[in-house]
Amino acid sequence: MIVNMSAGATKEQIEHVMDRIKECGFLPHLIQGAERTVIGVVGKNRGRRSEVEALRVAPGVEDIISISQPFTLVSLQLQPQRTVVDVKGVKIGGPELVVMAGPCSVESREQLMETARGVKAAGAHILRGGAYKPRTSPYDFQGLGIEGLKILAEAREETGLPIVTEVMGVEDLDAVVEYADMMQVGARNMQNYPLLRRLATVPRPVLLKRGPSATIKEWLLAAEYLLSGGNPNVVLCERGIKTFDAELRNTLDLAGVALAKELCHLPIVVDPSHATGRRSLVPAAARAAVAIGADGLIIEVHPCPERALSDGPQSLDLPGFAAMMKGLKPAIAMVAAGR
Ligand code: PEP
Ligand code: MN
Numbered sequence: 001m002i003v004n005m006s007a008g009a010t011k012e013q014i015e016h017v018m019d020r021i022k023e024c025g026f027l028p029h030l031i032q033g034a035e036r037t038v039i040g041v042v043g044k045n046r047g048r049r050s051e052v053e054a055l056r057v058a059p060g061v062e063d064i065i066s067i068s069q070p071f072t073l074v075s076l077q078l079q080p081q082r083t084v085v086d087v088k089g090v091k092i093g094g095p096e097l098v099v100m101a102g103p104c105s106v107e108s109r110e111q112l113m114e115t116a117r118g119v120k121a122a123g124a125h126i127l128r129g130g131a132y133k134p135r136t137s138p139y140d141f142q143g144l145g146i147e148g149l150k151i152l153a154e155a156r157e158e159t160g161l162p163i164v165t166e167v168m169g170v171e172d173l174d175a176v177v178e179y180a181d182m183m184q185v186g187a188r189n190m191q192n193y194p195l196l197r198r199l200a201t202v203p204r205p206v207l208l209k210r211g212p213s214a215t216i217k218e219w220l221l222a223a224e225y226l227l228s229g230g231n232p233n234v235v236l237c238e239r240g241i242k243t244f245d246a247e248l249r250n251t252l253d254l255a256g257v258a259l260a261k262e263l264c265h266l267p268i269v270v271d272p273s274h275a276t277g278r279r280s281l282v283p284a285a286a287r288a289a290v291a292i293g294a295d296g297l298i299i300e301v302h303p304c305p306e307r308a309l310s311d312g313p314q315s316l317d318l319p320g321f322a323a324m325m326k327g328l329k330p331a332i333a334m335v336a337a338g339r
Contacts, residue, residue, distance in 0.1 A: 001041040001052055002078050006062040009037060013060025020055055024048040029072070031079050036062075040078045042228060071220045073227040074234075074264045083265050085205045085233045088162035088181045090125045092205075092235050093267030095339070097332055098296035100164055100269070101321060102128035104311035105141060106148035114303045116155035118318035122325045126182070127152070127161040128298055132168040133310060134186045141309040145172075149179040156181070164207055164298075170198050177202050187211050187239055187274070190222050200229020207298075209237045209271070216256055220264055236260060236268045237298060238289075240275030249277025249314070252285055254292050261293055269296035273314045279305065282316055283324040290331040299324070 003017055014030070014037055021028040021039065025047030029040035041052055056064045067077055084093040092098045101119040106112050106129040116127050131148025133141065144151070152163045162181035167173050168189065176183060182205045189195055190211035199206050206226055210219045219236065226234045238257050240250025252275035257268055272285035286297050302308045302315040316324060 001049070002065045002067060002072070002075075003039040003041065003052075003055060003061060004063040004065065005037040005039065005060055007036050009060035013058070014039070017055055017058060017061060020058070021052060024051045026052065029078075033081065038078060040072045042072045069220075069263065070217065071224040071264075074220050074223045074266055076263060076265045079265045081265065083232065083234075083267060085235050085267055087126060087164070087205050090162055092269070093295045095336070097290060097294075097328070097335075098126065098269070099124045099325070100126040100128045100296065100298040101301045103130075103302045103308065104273075104300045104315065105130045105133050105309055106144055106151050106165075107141075107309050109151050109154070111303060112151050112155050113158070115301055115318070116159045116161060118303065119301055119321060120159045120161055122318070122322040124161065124299075124321075124325075127155055127159065127163050128165070128184075128300075129155075129163070130166050130184075130310075132166055132172055132176070134166070134168055134188050135310065146175055149175060153179050167195070167199070170195055173198055173202070177204055180204060182207055182235075185209060185222075190214055190219065193225060196222060196225040197229055200226045200231045202231065205233035205235065206231060207235050207237055207269070209239050210241065210253075210256075212240070212242045212250060214241070216260055216263070220260065223264070223266060234266050235296070236264070236266050237271055238268065238275070238294075239271035240277075248281075250275050252276060252289075254288055257289065257294055258292050267295040268293075269298055270294040271298045273298070273300035273311065273316075277314045279314055279316055279320065282314065283320075283327050286324060287328060287331045290328055290335060293335065 018028040026043040101124040133143035164182040166184040167176040187209040243251040270289035300315040305312040305315040
């Protein structure tokens with residue numbers, strides 16, 4: 001439920017409503033907008049709903065809306081202004097498209113430095129790179145771990161690009177927090193609730209990838225874990241879902257991006273690399289993502305994809321990335337013109 005306070009509601013009236021929500025067994029979540037105050041009523045269904053509904057006649061209350069969706073804090077109904085997430089000065093969800101780029105895995109100092117310099121020169125805003133890798137096979141390269149994090153930090157030092165990197169489990173969380181500017185939750189971990197609960201308490205923005213088999217509702221509820229636990233700085237990432245068609249690694253759910261934007265105030269970025277699995281399709285999928293309203297892109301780039309230790313076939317090389325960035329310009333201009 002959402003309690004809309006009237007424009008002239010006083011501090012005392014707002015406090016009274018918050019107290020009553022608590023007495024009824026729920027948690028109030030205050031959103032103070034420029035013009036009016038909205039209070040989200042969150043918590044388990046054990047609370048006494050009908051008593052909260054009776055607040056409709058309390059002084060200062062304009063309306064109480066029952067929301068049909070199971071999520072509240074991520075809902076655009078609760079917070080009509082879109083969230084802008086700040087990653088060390090890079091603003092995701094504002095008017096500028098944000099591009100995160102870098103290798104699937106950090107493989108060596110030389111590989112990462114060359115990629116970082118190249119993507120920065122081509123206009124990327126954030127450097128990506130996995131130090132802890134969730135690989136389908138236990139025999140595949142598993143990432144450099146702490147060593148990889150140190151190399152990422154060195155690349156940030158030299159280029160000034162903030163870094164986003166994956167945290168695979170609660171056991172690695174402290175190490176990743178120490179180095180990362182943004183914590184990536186991988187697709188396979190979208191419903192790792194102990195990890196989400198811990199990430200809700202860390203002072204870092206989170207990039208929450210959609211699980212390959214997750215519905216939009218499940219994805220937004222995973223984000224709700226982060227917000228309800230105290231971390232409002234969440235960026236969603238659509239990275240392709242499993243469908244019946246095995247021609248492509250995944251199927252890019254572009255309509256899902258548009259729907260998630262209709263339902264939720266969080267920024268959304270698209271990962272055309274994992275969504276297609278094919279280098280040749282990445283630029284077109286990236287343009288389509290921009291056109292449908294994505295707030296950003298995350299792109300895999302490797303200086304020599306044929307030698308990559310993970311995801312070479314979907315990685316752009318540096319000239320390919322620069323060409324993709326150039327090719328985005330008409331789509332970016334089109335979206336800006338439509339605003
Ligand atoms: C990655 O970003 O390299 C990755 C493993 O992505 P996903 O979790 O989407 O599979
Ligand atoms: Mn990858």
